[in-house]
Amino acid sequence: MDFYRLSAHEICRKVKSGEITARETIESSLERINSLEKGLNALITRVDERALEKADRVDRMLSAGEDPGLLAGVPVVIKDNMCVQGIRTTCASRILGDWKPPFTATVVAELEKEGAIVLGKANMDEFAMGSSTEHSAFGPCSNPWDPDRVPGGSSGGSAASVAAGYAPISLGSDTGGSIRQPAAFCGTCGLKPTYGLVSRWGLVAFASSLDQIGPFARSIEDIALTLQVISKPDPRDSTCNPSKRPDYQSVLDQSSLKEKKVGIVKEFMDYDIDPEVREALEKTIEVARSEGAEIVELSLPVMVRYGLATYYIIAPAEASSNLARYDGVRYGISSEEEDLMDMYLKIRGDGFGEEVKRRILTGTYVLSSGYYDAYYLTAQKVRQIMTSEFKEAFSRVDTIIMPTAPTPAFRKGELLDDPIQMYMADVFTLPINMAGLPGLSLNAGYSRKGLPLGVQLIGPKWGEMQLLAAASVLERSFGPSLIAGGDQ
Amino acid sequence: MSLLFTPVIGLEIHVQLATASKIFCSCSTDYIGAVPNTNVCPLCLGLPGTLPVLNAKAVEYGVRASLALNCTVRNATRFHRKNYFYPDLPKAYQISQYDLPLAEHGFINITSEDGTLRPIGITRLHLEEDAGKLVHGTSDGRLTGASQSFVDYNRGGVPLAEIVSEPDLRTPAEARQYVSVIRQLVRYLGVSDGDMEKGSLRVDANISVKCSDGRWGERAEIKNMNSLKALERALEYEIKRHIKMLSEGKIIIQETRHWNDSQGITISSRSKEEAHDYRYFPEPDLPPLVLPDGYVKEQLDKLPELPWDRKRRFKDTYGLSEQDSATLTENRDMADFYENCLISGGSPERTANWLRTEVLRVLNENKMELKDFPISSHIIAEMIVMMDNRKLSNTAAKEVFEHMIENSSDLHSAMSLCDISAGGIAGDQLRDLVSKILEQNNDVVRVIRSGEDLNGKKQKYLKGLVMRETRGQADPSEVSWILASLLENN
Ligand SMILES: [Zn+2]
Numbered sequence: 001m002d003f004y005r006l007s008a009h010e011i012c013r014k015v016k017s018g019e020i021t022a023r024e025t026i027e028s029s030l031e032r033i034n035s036l037e038k039g040l041n042a043l044i045t046r047v048d049e050r051a052l053e054k055a056d057r058v059d060r061m062l063s064a065g066e067d068p069g070l071l072a073g074v075p076v077v078i079k080d081n082m083c084v085q086g087i088r089t090t091c092a093s094r095i096l097g098d099w100k101p102p103f104t105a106t107v108v109a110e111l112e113k114e115g116a117i118v119l120g121k122a123n124m125d126e127f128a129m130g131s132s133t134e135h136s137a138f139g140p141c142s143n144p145w146d147p148d149r150v151p152g153g154s155s156g157g158s159a160a161s162v163a164a165g166y167a168p169i170s171l172g173s174d175t176g177g178s179i180r181q182p183a184a185f186c187g188t189c190g191l192k193p194t195y196g197l198v199s200r201w202g203l204v205a206f207a208s209s210l211d212q213i214g215p216f217a218r219s220i221e222d223i224a225l226t227l228q229v230i231s232k233p234d235p236r237d238s239t240c241n242p243s244k245r246p247d248y249q250s251v252l253d254q255s256s257l258k259e260k261k262v263g264i265v266k267e268f269m270d271y272d273i274d275p276e277v278r279e280a281l282e283k284t285i286e287v288a289r290s291e292g293a294e295i296v297e298l299s300l301p302v303m304v305r306y307g308l309a310t311y312y313i314i315a316p317a318e319a320s321s322n323l324a325r326y327d328g329v330r331y332g333i334s335s336e337e338e339d340l341m342d343m344y345l346k347i348r349g350d351g352f353g354e355e356v357k358r359r360i361l362t363g364t365y366v367l368s369s370g371y372y373d374a375y376y377l378t379a380q381k382v383r384q385i386m387t388s389e390f391k392e393a394f395s396r397v398d399t400i401i402m403p404t405a406p407t408p409a410f411r412k413g414e415l416l417d418d419p420i421q422m423y424m425a426d427v428f429t430l431p432i433n434m435a436g437l438p439g440l441s442l443n444a445g446y447s448r449k450g451l452p453l454g455v456q457l458i459g460p461k462w463g464e465m466q467l468l469a470a471a472s473v474l475e476r477s478f479g480p481s482l483i484a485g486g487d488q
Numbered sequence: 489m490s491l492l493f494t495p496v497i498g499l500e501i502h503v504q505l506a507t508a509s510k511i512f513c514s515c516s517t518d519y520i521g522a523v524p525n526t527n528v529c530p531l532c533l534g535l536p537g538t539l540p541v542l543n544a545k546a547v548e549y550g551v552r553a554s555l556a557l558n559c560t561v562r563n564a565t566r567f568h569r570k571n572y573f574y575p576d577l578p579k580a581y582q583i584s585q586y587d588l589p590l591a592e593h594g595f596i597n598i599t600s601e602d603g604t605l606r607p608i609g610i611t612r613l614h615l616e617e618d619a620g621k622l623v624h625g626t627s628d629g630r631l632t633g634a635s636q637s638f639v640d641y642n643r644g645g646v647p648l649a650e651i652v653s654e655p656d657l658r659t660p661a662e663a664r665q666y667v668s669v670i671r672q673l674v675r676y677l678g679v680s681d682g683d684m685e686k687g688s689l690r691v692d693a694n695i696s697v698k699c700s701d702g703r704w705g706e707r708a709e710i711k712n713m714n715s716l717k718a719l720e721r722a723l724e725y726e727i728k729r730h731i732k733m734l735s736e737g738k739i740i741i742q743e744t745r746h747w748n749d750s751q752g753i754t755i756s757s758r759s760k761e762e763a764h765d766y767r768y769f770p771e772p773d774l775p776p777l778v779l780p781d782g783y784v785k786e787q788l789d790k791l792p793e794l795p796w797d798r799k800r801r802f803k804d805t806y807g808l809s810e811q812d813s814a815t816l817t818e819n820r821d822m823a824d825f826y827e828n829c830l831i832s833g834g835s836p837e838r839t840a841n842w843l844r845t846e847v848l849r850v851l852n853e854n855k856m857e858l859k860d861f862p863i864s865s866h867i868i869a870e871m872i873v874m875m876d877n878r879k880l881s882n883t884a885a886k887e888v889f890e891h892m893i894e895n896s897s898d899l900h901s902a903m904s905l906c907d908i909s910a911g912g913i914a915g916d917q918l919r920d921l922v923s924k925i926l927e928q929n930n931d932v933v934r935v936i937r938s939g940e941d942l943n944g945k946k947q948k949y950l951k952g953l954v955m956r957e958t959r960g961q962a963d964p965s966e967v968s969w970i971l972a973s974l975l976e977n978n
Binding site: 320327 | 530533534535536537538539540541542569571573575578579580581639765767768769772773774775
């Protein structure tokens with residue numbers, strides 16, 4: 001049976017009503033993975049046995065009259081930078097070897113507590129650094145809509161898994177667009193929550209002040225459900241907001257855009273973007289208008305001008321420090337050398353890929369004495385200005401609509417030798433991380449070549465409710481995301 | 489004209505805070521003697537995916553120490569990452585404080601050699617985490633030449649307060665005194681056990697020497713001094729070295745030097761080891777530390793009486809000597825014990841004497857802490873009251889005291905076991921006892937009565953016999969009086 005087509009909501013309902021079993025659901029997903037994974041390479045580690053055992057447990061709970069939770073029997077895929085106890089966690093790097101964490105990330109624990117079943121760990125750009133999932137020690141991941149193209153990145157495996165129907169939901173992490181851009185490339189929904197909404201405990205850090213975990217799904221309804229489960233306060237993450245979360249699912253039915261103000265960014269409307277991406281953007285703005293929203297033109301000059309440069313100082317700076325712990329002393333690959341320095345050079349030289357090394361070098365440089373003020377400190381000041389710029393904008397509008405990425409999914413290898421062009425793929429997403437705001441990518445249709453086209457909605461800080469409300473209105477026009485390679 | 493040299497010394501003291509758990513995780517800080525790598529968790533092992541959570545107790549202890557050091561405590565502060573690679577530092581960065589330390593601009597008084605108080609400036613106090621410990625397979629324990637090294641992360645993450653002094657110290661003796669004052673202070677406050685040998689208080693010294701001809705040598709940073717004695721010796725050595733260099737017109741370079749206690753010299757560390765650029769930047773995993781309104785005031789109100797204030801009060805209120813006041817306030821437990829004795833009725837002077845001599849002797853002989861002392865302040869006071877009322881002689885009291893120490897018994901059973909009765913032997917009972925002694929020593933009595941005991945030696949001998957028989961329970965003057973009267977009338 002093609003249970004893999006079902007949404008998380010549908011699976012949970014059917015499993016609870018006894019219409020299908022959790023085991024059947026998982027078996028259907030595993031079959032789907034078996035048939036497509038060779039071409040996609042979306043998963044680094046599969047845990048079929050564990051998944052079936054967990055499914056049986058859900059089924060047993062149900063027959064014992066217990067409630068397995070909000071995600072009973074729902075298969076999920078987890079980006080391979082989130083720890084799950086006993087399951088190899090690689091961050092798509094050689095340096096971690098076969099490291100199996102002795103603890104589980106809060107988000108995964110919350111999912112499993114609600115009856116969700118982990119299928120495996122998703123391919124990604126090494127340590128979440130990249131926009132194409134080509135920078136993986138386990139080989140590139142393919143876009144389910146066109147195997148010659150990238151799924152985006154760095155959460156490419158998570159996006160591809162949902163687009164290909166491995167699972168209705170998956171988790172990714174977003175430091176500069178790593179959820180939203182692959183969501184756009186793979187034609188799914190992807191949400192990067194407000195910084196501090198979702199616990200980072202168990203997420204292997206890339207840039208701590210920017211990283212945020214969020215869900216992929218094929219519908220806004222499933223995004224809201226997953227967010228509800230993963231966004232609880234967590235005392236183990238000091239940057240996680242301790243307040244109670246609202247009921248995200250409550251806004252989905254009643255929402256409309258009447259009396260809402262939707263902002264568009266003047267500078268981005270003149271930006272050099274792919275014509276079909278522009279068409280999708282314009283169509284989205286039209287839908288918003290026809291749903292009753294007032295369209296307000298905004299100017300965000302600092303973000304447009306300095307966003308990318310600022311990001312590529314702050315993110316590598318934090319990364320250079322976060323990745324310093326991989327020294328071969330306690331875990332991961334090891335090497336016996338006569339001299340301590342030789343050991344560091346050997347481990348880190350062999351263990352890290354090119355892109356990671358590039359960012360560690362950049363980050364080390366901008367933090368070095370004599371350069372700190374000119375780079376890091378200046379970037380922090382610009383970041384402050386960008387944050388106030390957004391704050392001012394959200395005093396005038398409820399939501400901002402902009403592109404997710406300048407182009408649809410590009411070809412594998414196309415930007416691999418051009419890091420700057422690769423960085424440009426995140427020009428619309430990374431300012432949102434800098435300001436700590438929630439951003440959501442929504443599928444707004446397909447190009448003539450059949451490639452998904454995403455648009456991005458931005459909300460104010462802690463504005464997930466209005467963001468999800470707006471997205472669900474637009475989704476009503478666009479329809480839910482399709483499964484790639486399925487019957488359409 | 490001969491040149492004059494002035495040493496300029498500043499100290500950095502790392503104090504391990506005596507919290508039960510580590511500064512950023514809930515692991516135990518009790519690492520002394522623990523099996524290596526047992527007091528560890530994913531966080532303090534620096535595993536990927538872990539995040540620090542600040543221990544409120546460490547902040548409290550830091551604020552307490554800061555206030556006692558007369559520092560201004562910042563209401564809003566933050567943590568930085570100090571980045572460097574070393575196997576004992578599992579994250580390859582130490583979470584420390586940099587531009588906004590917890591407290592600044594303090595001072596503490598030391599007594600200079602001429603007896604006057606001299607304030608030593610405290611630049612700052614900041615919080616940070618301790619590193620793990622490397623154990624090298626070399627004879628001298630140093631990394632160089634080791635074929636194998638082991639890491640124990642039990643100590644990693646233990647909270648530290650780093651206390652940085654101004655370069656106000658002028659002599660090794662002053663430096664030593666400054667450290668002992670800080671040590672006494674942190675112990676008084678209960679924020680650290682301040683034990684240099686165990687490494688819970690560690691001192692690094694910055695020293696330079698100024699020459700009267702205007703030259704000022706670069707400073708050397710001296711590490712690895714594990715006792716007050718070592719600190720003093722290392723500074724003496726360094727001062728001589730600097731003066732010699734300056735006298736010979738040599739250039740002193742800025743460097744880190746290790747004190748080698750057995751050889752009595754400092755040795756330059758290889759410059760490669762210290763070529764650090766720590767790349768400090770704000771710790772993004774911890775929000776700024778903002779102390780709640782009223783927090784500092786609350787901590788200030790909770791501060792115990794500080795040792796120097798208490799010493800002055802002991803002198804003024806109890807009329808104790810400078811030396812007794814100092815001895816009894818040296819640590820808080822002893823001062824508390826003393827005052828508890830007074831509350832139970834002991835007289836200030838006799839109690840002071842008794843504690844300073846008997847109690848301290850027993851503590852020293854048994855290498856015991858006051859908290860493990862078997863006799864309560866109440867019982868000591870009861871003894872003192874009996875002595876004050878001449879119901880117990882000093883000798884009898886000592887016997888009872890020894891008995892109580894050995895058997896952990898209470899006062900009254902100790903007294904009865906020693907066959908000592910409160911109120912002693914006096915009056916008729918004493919008279920009978922003296923008579924008995926005189927009968928037993930008829931020959932001596934005869935000599936005295938014959939007037940041949942010219943220098944009174946024989947009579948003293950008899951008195952000694954009586955005192956021994958009464959085991960100190962008799963009043964010596966009463967014994968003398970009875971003895972004299974019985975010898976007279978026969
Ligand atoms: Zn720990």
